[in-house]
Amino acid sequence: MIIGMDFGTTNSGMAHYDGDTLTFVPIDGSQTVARTALYVTNERQIYLGRTAVDRYFEENLDRPTRLEMVRVGEITLTFAELPTFVTDVYVEKDVLAPGRLFLSFKMGLPSLDTLGTVVGSYFYRLEDIIAAYLYITKQRAEQHFGQPINRIVLGRPVRYSVNPKDDQVAWQRMLRSAFRAGYEEVYFQYEPIAAAYHYESTTEGEQTVLVFDFGGGTLDISVIRVGNPATRAVLANGGLPIAGDVFDQKIVRAKLPPHFGEGSSYTLNGKVMPVPSSFYEAFSHWQELMTLQRRQTLDHIEKIERTAQQPVQIRALRHLISSNYGLKIYDVVEAAKRKLSGADRAYYHVDAPDFSVYDSITRGEFEGIINAEIRQIDAYLDTLLRDAGIRPEQIDVVIRTGGSSLIPAFVHMLEGKFGADKVRALDEFSSVTAGLAITAQRIETGEISLKAYHTGDLPPEREFDDPHDAQIIDFETLKKYISLTEGKQRHGDEIVLVGIDGDVVAGERDADLLAESAPLPSAVSALLALPANTGVILMTTEYRLLKRSARELAQMSELGLTMADTAKFHRDDFGAETVSGLARADSTADQVLLVTSAAAYKLYARAALFDRLDSALPYAITRIKGDPVTLVAANGEIIAFSQMGRVVRISTGLLTGGNGRLMNLPADDRIIAAFPFRAGDQFVMAAANGVLQRVGNVAPASGLDGAGIKLGQGRMVSVARLTSPLWAMTDRRVFPLDAAQVNQPRALVTLAQGESLRAVFSLESKPT
Secondary structure: OEEEEEEOOOEEEEEEEOOOOEEEOOOEOOEOOEEOEEEEEOOOOEEEOHHHHHHHHHHHOOOOOOEEEEEEEEEEEOOOOOOOEEEEEEEEEEOOOOEEEEEOHHHHOOOOOOOEEEEOOEEEEHHHHHHHHHHHHHHHHHHHHOOOOOEEEEEEOOOOOOOHHHHHHHHHHHHHHHHHOOOOEEEEEEHHHHHHHHHHOOOOOOEEEEEEEEOOOOEEEEEEEEOOOOOOEEEEEEEEOOOHHHHHHHHHHHHOHHHHOOOOEEEEOOEEEEOOOHHHHHHHOHHHHHHHHOHHHHHHHHHHHHOEOOHHHHHHHHHHHHOOOHHHHHHHHHHHHHHOOOOOEEEEEEEEOOEEEEEEEEHHHHHHHOHHHHHHHHHHHHHHHHHHOOOHHHOOEEEEEOHHHHOHHHHHHHHHHHOOOOEEEOOOOOHHHHHHHHHHHHHHHOOOOOOOEOHHHOOOOOOOEOOOOOEEOOHHHHHHHHHHHHOOOOOOOEEEEEEEOOEEEEEEOOHHHHOOOOOOOOOOOEEEEEEOOOEEEEEEOOOEEEEEEHHHHHHHHHHOOOHHHHHOOOEEOOEEOOEEEEEEOOOOOOEEEEEEOOOEEEEEEHHHHHHHOOOOOOEEOOOOOOOEEEEEEOOOEEEEEEOOOEEEEEEHHHOOOOEEEOOOOOOOOOEEEEEEEOOOOEEEEEEOOOEEEEEEOOOOOOOOOOOOEEOOOOOEEEEEEOOOOOEEEEOOOEEEOOHHHHOOOEEEOOOOOOOOEEEEEOOOOOOO
8 A cells, every 4th residue: 555645844745545534643642634743852752743842841841951062073974966064963952951842943954054953862863853753754654554654645845945955855754764763665745736636635626736735844836737548637736834833923023022131232331232133043943942941041131121111021032932831932932923813803922931922913914024025925926827827817716725824815815816706725634635635546556656766766875983972873763762762661669770781781670681681690780660651761881870760761672772872982902891880879868879890989979970960961970999889878877898808887977088989898898789777778799609698786886997897708699788678689680589588687588500699679669
């Protein structure tokens, strides 16, 4: 089967036509028209449509921001009929952003400046973002029809760009995206021609039809002869880069800035100065508002606020920028614009914690704001008809399609030029989709002929070489993450993370945890069991700290990905960077203590350290002796355990100078665990032969120069806080331990012949 898809700037749809029945695909929940939006999280979860926008608002409104320039590498790009060029690529990104929302991303296709962007620690090519959208909708269509779909008719605007070379670049990138999404045969059909085919299926007799396809990204106009396959022809084809997104930008720029102090003044060195207009020029695009989030810009606005003529409005400007409400104001204004198609006035309200805007716009105001575009489109219609040698009276029917074709000013324009009786609305949001499905059916039956494109029709692509600060996402890996997001999450509320051979294996607390790693090697370097959405800090042998969620780490394990794959670990002639320790990322303590395998420590202010970890990029800290093992809350006392069974309990009041050693260890010994200590705490040490030893009532050390208390016998493989329930992990299985058994001072876990104990663990349900 061949599917038809309208991949639009603002909305998208898919449909199939079998000659009798037109079937639309529910690609956004139950909706057959989906917002062309993707939200990609740092954890590589991908959401589509309105869900993407809602998720963006949920995770980003009122959060802190920090912009930094990030180099993503050197790129070599080759396109047909264009020279090859090489350039360094830098992008400015908010390192605290939990993800990135992509809207109207189709508009970036013609521009070689729009290569892609960084999300978390990965660089996503624009083609991969588009391919992800096409791949998800393809999966949903296949699920709906119950069969694979490898052939597609894609709608395209008459011109991606008025520049022919840029138009060719856009077409190639779109085609490459379709192939990456899994389509093997791709056809292209002009969107207004598709709309004409849909109209043709609803009427009889030959007619000359003008299609006025006015969506969110472009205006396409075509004059087509329909009704008879023998005389069917395109008589004129053209368009303008004017559409609904442009109108949204103009409304926001005209109506919103006065609420945020535009036109007001402030006092500088005794002189009255206007508030800089550059703040308000950024209202022309919601992403431009985000570029004002630089600390120096916000500090400048705060200084202006102190002597401002309108301090309340300037304060609102500062909060608007810093709280990520740029897209929200566009969202409410776009909704008001749509209401003006059926009303003379529309109200909009932006209600944020630190500011509120309530206003209205009349239809007359709107038409005044877009008057230049109205006149330009009116003139273009006349030019197109004149160049095609067609008089208005020769047009039998005018078809309006696309959301912007509902705007009354353009309805009146068409009615005045062609006659009200000729102008008809054709399902504004689905007519192109329907026409593409009809095109697909006509290709299958041989009624029409369009060129079929295959992977061999594209020139070879040479892309990113040696990226530095971000890793280029591999689309095959991205597809695996999409499958996790799209499918039912099998991970429950509790995740166990195990440090093995310098990496992390994660999964549910059951035998599945060992599925990819059994039998476990002779040692487990770290272990945590905690709620699935808890943040985890991974410490490496290169003294870099990374923050991930337990659920993300479980997903990585399910995909067979290592931390070296996903975090771009260092590797050189001296060795490879590996994970050496794990810790929770939700500590509530004022100070945290880094503890190393050599019993060295370094004290950090929790807020200063954890704020740096909100970036998806690794954070390098100062090296001390040994490899990092864990981070411990430094409120009161801590207790540390060594591999040879030595234990030390230390008051954090003894940790002067910010760094030092907790105890003196022999050369053949190392710290394997450390915990905050509270009165009454008990712990269990485990040896590989299954011997468990309960530890309690450890006397506090009087200083930092001792060797600790020798309590364990033999070589310990793991230590856990003694809470109920408690589990054991061997090289073959995970199973609960009998509470009565572990409450004994010494106990023996029953092991099968040849089985070895690797760890004991309990769920850490609360932060320390």
